[in-house]
Amino acid sequence: MAQIEQAAVKPRLGRKRDHTRDPEILEVALDVLAETGYDGMTIEMVATRAKAGKATLYRRWHSKSDLVLDAVACMKGRELDVDSLPDTGTLRGDLVAMIKPPSIRDSERKLKVMAGIVSMIARNPEMAAAAHEALVEPRAAVNRIFFRRAIDRGEIRADIDVEKLCMIGPALVAYRVLLLRKPVDREFLLSNIDEVILPAVGLRAA
Structure with a gap:
């Protein structure tokens, strides 16, 4: 019982x-x-x-x-796999090799998500930190690697501001998508590389 x-x-x-x-x-x-x-x-x-x-x-x-x-x-996904990044031997070659249809679509989607959370970012520091880690830092990390490789090769000066330079491309894309409401295509990204980024580090496009 x-x-x-x-x-x-x-x-x-x-x-x-x-x-x-x-x-x-x-x-x-x-x-x-x-x-x-x-x-x-x-x-x-x-x-x-x-x-x-x-x-x-x-x-x-x-x-x-x-x-x-x-x-x-x-959205941050897996940790960056450095070995999977292109290594063409030149800064321009590396940057151009990253221009692929899947990466372009992914970037546009991320920007639309960022536009969607702007109001929340302004009042939520936790969201601001998450947005930076997921939407901004992954591409900045790739660019950072490319610029440091170029420095190690002696292709560009060692005293350039890598942190500022690695944000130029993402900033131009964000302005085009969020403010101009225009799509991002290969021609636009190539012009950013040849007319803005390379001149900023003292290089000329081939």
């Missing part, structure tokens, strides 16, 4: 939450964010497009800001 009573009062374990769909839901959240902006976005929109229950999203993310913060942080 005592054993039966003990079994009756034994606490039941709750069902474990299933996080296998989290990456898919976060991708949908980024798409909605890029289309509507933070202020126009709702968790209901994300749930509908992801074909997930609204209650499921609220159990995982207690607020819209939590969902957006997680989604933006996930």
Whole structure:
């Protein structure tokens, strides 16, 4: 009898939450964010497009800001694989080798996401830090490697401001997409390299 009573009062374990769909839901959240902006976005929109229950999203993310913060942080992806970067032997060659259709589309998407969270960045330091790490730093890190390689080869001066130079390309792309509302294509990126970045380090395009 005592054993039966003990079994009756034994606490039941709750069902474990299933996080296998989290990456898919976060991708949908980024798409909605890029289309509507933070202020126009709702968790209901994300749930509908992801074909997930609204209650499921609220159990995982207690607020819209939590969902957006997680989604933006996930854009950073894997750590930079230096060995996978092009190494053509010249600064221009390395920069041009990074101009590929997938990377162009990815950059445009990131900029649209950034435009969507501008209002949140202004009032949320945590979001500002996440946006920098996910949207700005990955490409800046690639450019940083290319400029330092060029310095080590003796191709450009050792006293150039690498940190400033590695932001020129991303800044020009951001201005074109966010303010001018124009697409980014290969011709535009090549002109940035040949007419802005190379002259800034004292090189001429071949």
